Amino acid sequence: MKTRIISAIIMLPLLLLVYFGGIWLKLACIAISFIGLKEFYDGFRNEGAQPCYIIGYCSIILLYVLHFAGMSLEYFNGGAGQYAPGRETLALLWAFVSVAASLIYGMDVEKRKNLDVVSTLTGIFYVVFFVYFVVLIDESEYAHNYIWLIFIIAFGTDIFAYFSGMLLGKHKLCPNLSPKKTVEGAVGGVIGSMVFSVLFGVFFLAQGHALSIRFIIMACIGSVVAQLGDLTASAFKRKMGIKDYGNLIPGHGGILDRFDSVLFVAPYLYFYIAVILPMFI
Amino acid sequence: MKTRIISAIIMLPLLLLVYFGGIWLKLACIAISFIGLKEFYDGFRNEGAQPCYIIGYCSIILLYVLHFAGMSLEYFNGGAGQYAPGRETLALLWAFVSVAASLIYGMDVEKRKNLDVVSTLTGIFYVVFFVYFVVLIDESEYAHNYIWLIFIIAFGTDIFAYFSGMLLGKHKLCPNLSPKKTVEGAVGGVIGSMVFSVLFGVFFLAQGHALSIRFIIMACIGSVVAQLGDLTASAFKRKMGIKDYGNLIPGHGGILDRFDSVLFVAPYLYFYIAVILPMFI
Numbered sequence: 235m236k237t238r239i240i241s242a243i244i245m246l247p248l249l250l251l252v253y254f255g256g257i258w259l260k261l262a263c264i265a266i267s268f269i270g271l272k273e274f275y276d277g278f279r280n281e282g283a284q285p286c287y288i289i290g291y292c293s294i295i296l297l298y299v300l301h302f303a304g305m306s307l308e309y310f311n312g313g314a315g316q317y318a319p320g321r322e323t324l325a326l327l328w329a330f331v332s333v334a335a336s337l338i339y340g341m342d343v344e345k346r347k348n349l350d351v352v353s354t355l356t357g358i359f360y361v362v363f364f365v366y367f368v369v370l371i372d373e374s375e376y377a378h379n380y381i382w383l384i385f386i387i388a389f390g391t392d393i394f395a396y397f398s399g400m401l402l403g404k405h406k407l408c409p410n411l412s413p414k415k416t417v418e419g420a421v422g423g424v425i426g427s428m429v430f431s432v433l434f435g436v437f438f439l440a441q442g443h444a445l446s447i448r449f450i451i452m453a454c455i456g457s458v459v460a461q462l463g464d465l466t467a468s469a470f471k472r473k474m475g476i477k478d479y480g481n482l483i484p485g486h487g488g489i490l491d492r493f494d495s496v497l498f499v500a501p502y503l504y505f506y507i508a509v510i511l512p513m514f515i
Numbered sequence: 516m517k518t519r520i521i522s523a524i525i526m527l528p529l530l531l532l533v534y535f536g537g538i539w540l541k542l543a544c545i546a547i548s549f550i551g552l553k554e555f556y557d558g559f560r561n562e563g564a565q566p567c568y569i570i571g572y573c574s575i576i577l578l579y580v581l582h583f584a585g586m587s588l589e590y591f592n593g594g595a596g597q598y599a600p601g602r603e604t605l606a607l608l609w610a611f612v613s614v615a616a617s618l619i620y621g622m623d624v625e626k627r628k629n630l631d632v633v634s635t636l637t638g639i640f641y642v643v644f645f646v647y648f649v650v651l652i653d654e655s656e657y658a659h660n661y662i663w664l665i666f667i668i669a670f671g672t673d674i675f676a677y678f679s680g681m682l683l684g685k686h687k688l689c690p691n692l693s694p695k696k697t698v699e700g701a702v703g704g705v706i707g708s709m710v711f712s713v714l715f716g717v718f719f720l721a722q723g724h725a726l727s728i729r730f731i732i733m734a735c736i737g738s739v740v741a742q743l744g745d746l747t748a749s750a751f752k753r754k755m756g757i758k759d760y761g762n763l764i765p766g767h768g769g770i771l772d773r774f775d776s777v778l779f780v781a782p783y784l785y786f787y788i789a790v791i792l793p794m795f796i
């Protein structure tokens with residue numbers, strides 16, 4: 235417990251990367267993608283699968299090369315009114331190439347099981363694709379500040395769930411999957427997410443918006459999404475026969491152990507920004 | 516062989532659906548997604564996996580509901596200049612929900628293996644996602660006619676590869692995976708794709724474009740993509756321990772056996788239209 239808190243405090247300065255945003259945040263996302271993907275594939279290897287690390291790493295490189303290429307095209311062509319493919323077109327192109335590459339990996343029928351193929355593919359979408367939404371939120375024109383909400387919802391949920399579970403926890407949430415989690419902890423996490431989000435919103439977003447029903451519902455569902463992310467990671471680990479994805483962060487485990495809820499919250503929040511929010515402004 | 520040709524001729528009228536496009540083509544794509552996904556999951560079941568059919572089917576429904584919702588919003592809001600999320604934003608939203616749902620399926624740790632989870636996910640991206648690009652091409656504003664090229668490249672490759680392999684085939688292409696395929700057949704397929712594409716282009720697209728280097732390269736690479744789609748499907752089947760994905764079409768097998776190259780060519784062509792083409796017009 236002590237190690238856990240000390241590690242958390244040591245990691246706090248990393249939030250500066252979120253504050254700076256732009257290239258620094260992208261570099262952090264690239265690093266997290268690499269380490270997270272390796273941890274995920276290592277887990278599968280523990281189960282006897284042989285996911286293709288090279289395809290996974292190449293897919294990370296492709297995603298960010300496409301991203302920077304798209305940015306440059308926008309920059310150089312934008313002024314002249316010429317065409318540049320949008321971020322989302324490029325993200326779909328990346329998804330197609332990544333799926334196709336993973337499937338083609340299976341063509342070596344003597345050596346590759348279907349599990350090798352599909353675990354390669356899953357790692358790419360679970361880790362690389364989901365982390366990419368942090369970048370997309372950072373670049374969002376009118377909702378740049380929302381990037382903080384990813385961490386407020388994810389870590390707010392974690393912390394509140396932890397302490398309210400410890401103080402009030404009586405009813406097990408899912409004893410088979412994660413024996414320590416309680417219903418009281420889960421509810422506490424949801425309340426924590428709503429409280430922190432509204433506090434943040436009142437100070438740093440449009441105040442009227444932060445107190446609106448849809449913002450509070452967003453924080454509430456966001457916390458459920460965060461907890462699903464957490465449980466999903468536990469389920470994978472359980473079946474891979476590992477306790478943690480790694481030991482990079484003392485007391486927390488690997489990158490994926492720490493960011494399991496962030497992985498789910500980032501895309502969730504992006505679509506709140508990209509689909510729901512614009513309907514009201 | 517005779518059954519094969521008769522079946523092909525009987526299926527020809529189905530090309531009318533491509534001609535009509537719009538809602539008819541969408542309904543055909545929805546049907547192909549359902550049948551194809553079922554065939555793919557059945558194959559995995561044969562291997563001992565238990566992919567979740569319900570999640571797969573729901574993801575098909577979600578994709579097209581989002582698509583129609585986006586269309587309606589554009590229609591009703593477009594005039595007033597109000598916001599409507601684009602096709603590609605919605606496709607990414609769909610991808611996120613589908614990945615998350617597949618992963619959450621694994622939370623029942625007692626019953627679900629990791630293979631069940633990742634095969635569910637793979638079916639969704641391999642079948643549902645790839646088929647959707649047929650719809651996206653059909654709705655493309657300035658490249659609607661390109662939809663024919665999907666079938667010209669895929670079936671042109673198939674037919675030319677078949678006959679040139681039969682007449683000239685000497686060197687095995689990949690004896691372990693697909694013993695009947697020859698290098699000569701593969702090269703013949705590429706030539707067939709280029710010849711048919713240029714013929715089509717000269718008559719139905721801008722003539723200058725159809726004779727341009729980039730169009731011919733597009734048809735050439737398209738044929739390679741089509742053959743990779745074919746081999747990928749073979750690799751899956753081989754490891755699933757089945758000969759065909761189904762017996763829906765006498766002499767051809769299941770929907771996936773017939774459309775394995777289309778699955779790869781459709782997204783490939785979409786990105787040619789969405790990323791490459793606009794840079795030249």
